[in-house]
Amino acid sequence: xxxxxxxxxxxxxxxxxxxxxxxxxxxxxxxxxxxxxxxxxxxxxxxxxxxxxxxxxxxxxxxxxxxxxxxxxxxxxxxxxxxxxxxxxxxxxxxxxxxxxxxxxxxxxxxxxxxxxxxxxxxxxxxxxxxxxxxxxxxxxxxxxxxxxxxxxxxxxxxxxxxxxxxxxxxxxxxxxxxxxxxxxxxxxxxxxxxxxxxxxxxxxxxxxxxxxxxxxxxxxxxxxxxxxxxxxxx
Amino acid sequence: xxxxxxxxxxxxxxxxxxxxxxxxxxxxxxxxxxxxxxxxxxxxxxxxxxxxxxxxxxxxxxxxxxxxxxxxxxxxxxxxxxxxxxxxxxxxxxxxxxxxxxxxxxxxxxxxxxxxxxxxxxxxxxxxxxxxxxxxxxxxxxxxxxxxxxxxxxxxxxxxxxxxxxxxxxxxxxxxxxxxxxxxxxxxxxxxxxxxxxxxxxxxxxxxxxxxxxxxxxxxxxxxxxxxxxxxxxx
Numbered sequence: 001x002x003x004x005x006x007x008x009x010x011x012x013x014x015x016x017x018x019x020x021x022x023x024x025x026x027x028x029x030x031x032x033x034x035x036x037x038x039x040x041x042x043x044x045x046x047x048x049x050x051x052x053x054x055x056x057x058x059x060x061x062x063x064x065x066x067x068x069x070x071x072x073x074x075x076x077x078x079x080x081x082x083x084x085x086x087x088x089x090x091x092x093x094x095x096x097x098x099x100x101x102x103x104x105x106x107x108x109x110x111x112x113x114x115x116x117x118x119x120x121x122x123x124x125x126x127x128x129x130x131x132x133x134x135x136x137x138x139x140x141x142x143x144x145x146x147x148x149x150x151x152x153x154x155x156x157x158x159x160x161x162x163x164x165x166x167x168x169x170x171x172x173x174x175x176x177x178x179x180x181x182x183x184x185x186x187x188x189x190x191x192x193x194x195x196x197x198x199x200x201x202x203x204x205x206x207x208x209x210x211x212x213x214x215x216x217x218x219x220x221x222x223x224x225x226x227x228x229x230x231x232x233x234x235x
Numbered sequence: 236x237x238x239x240x241x242x243x244x245x246x247x248x249x250x251x252x253x254x255x256x257x258x259x260x261x262x263x264x265x266x267x268x269x270x271x272x273x274x275x276x277x278x279x280x281x282x283x284x285x286x287x288x289x290x291x292x293x294x295x296x297x298x299x300x301x302x303x304x305x306x307x308x309x310x311x312x313x314x315x316x317x318x319x320x321x322x323x324x325x326x327x328x329x330x331x332x333x334x335x336x337x338x339x340x341x342x343x344x345x346x347x348x349x350x351x352x353x354x355x356x357x358x359x360x361x362x363x364x365x366x367x368x369x370x371x372x373x374x375x376x377x378x379x380x381x382x383x384x385x386x387x388x389x390x391x392x393x394x395x396x397x398x399x400x401x402x403x404x405x406x407x408x409x410x411x412x413x414x415x416x417x418x419x420x421x422x423x424x425x426x427x428x429x430x431x432x433x434x435x436x437x438x439x440x441x442x443x444x445x446x447x448x449x450x451x452x453x454x455x456x457x458x459x460x461x462x463x464x465x466x467x468x469x470x
């Protein structure tokens with residue numbers, strides 16, 4: 001007997017929850033949801049399964065594949081002093097906070113920024129494997145990799161160590177948030193930093209980030225690549 | 236006995252296909268895939284199920300809900316002569332071509348533009364229910380609805396009739412593509428038309444479209460809402 005055609009709409013959740021959570025995911029990942037707060041309680045199981053049953057890693061691989069295809073299609077100048085740039089965000093782009101969010105209902109429970117920064121200070125966040133591969137491949141292709149994060153300057157030391165521990169090396173710049181920029185919305189902060197890079201003569205070919213604030217605003221990369229993030233939104 | 240935790244990763248397809256097709260969907264809907272051509276053969280069943288088992292309609296409802304929430308949060312001027320605008324694309328935004336694509340392997344088989352236009356000339360494309368609701372709600376809120384489509388001027392009569400037949404009435408403008416604009420990429424064409432609206436004093440609050448070319452470029456709406464489309468890509 002063949003299974004019902006729509007079997008995979010069912011899961012631990014009711015069919016209604018599954019439909020709802022899949023649609024919630026759609027609106028989050030395409031930014032229709034805008035500045036959302038917490039993962040809906042009825043979608044905690046859904047997010048946990050998304051994160052731990054393979055789909056998250058598969059989605060990351062697919063985005064890395066697209067990114068690399070684009071990168072390979074470009075003709076970079078030789079001997080240009082590293083002006084051909086690819087920008088990476090850090091959290092949920094190069095490094096994962098999934099172990100942290102697993103302890104906070106996968107984003108369904110409020111958390112303290114202090115605890116979040118303490119966790120990051122430990123410097124043991126795992127690399128996202130597809131991103132590490134992409135990072136290395138882009139370096140081989142001759143891109144100057146610039147890391148642009150909303151983390152604060154005082155986190156530079158632990159961030160640097162964590163990245164290197166997980167295999168990320170030889171980046172061009174690591175741009176972190178100055179205390180004076182603490183209240184600047186992420187979209188503006190990141191756009192301003194890209195604008196400064198442009199003004200210094202860098203050509204921003206690609207940008208990889210899990211937040212819409214990485215990918216919107218001004219001085220955009222020629223192509224921007226959205227990595228999945230169902231755990232939190234940064235405005 | 237409780238079902239395995241990851242049951243819903245299985246379906247008619249193998250687990251590998253399901254992971255792959257879900258990730259393909261992610262890259263298509265977030266535009267990492269860029270200018271893709273045909274639905275992969277291994278994802279035809281996946282797309283058919285997506286379109287016909289409820290998820291597509293549910294996703295459309297979720298996006299409409301987000302759109303309406305945003306619209307309700309705005310304070311429109313009264314007596315401004317209809318300068319408060321919401322832009323709608325037509326195909327896969329107000330009207331559906333799903334019956335057409337069902338005959339072409341849900342986007343996995345090449346089709347003739349002539350046949351596609353003949354189908355549209357019949358003027359019997361169904362409304363997308365969530366979009367029709369949003370359309371009516373936005374009119375109630377006082378928005379001037381402007382329809383901006385990549386369809387050609389010579390399709391005006393059939394397009395007009397089809398829209399009205401399905402319940403879409405009293406739009407402000409129906410902007411179609413002039414023969415001279417046949418070779419303009421959709422992103423540029425739509426940006427230029429939005430720019431013209433801005434220059435005429437219209438304020439573009441929201442924009443609803445299934446293509447990234449509806450939502451990127453210049454003279455963007457204050458918020459743009461991405462509707463799902465796994466069947467084709469318009470560059």
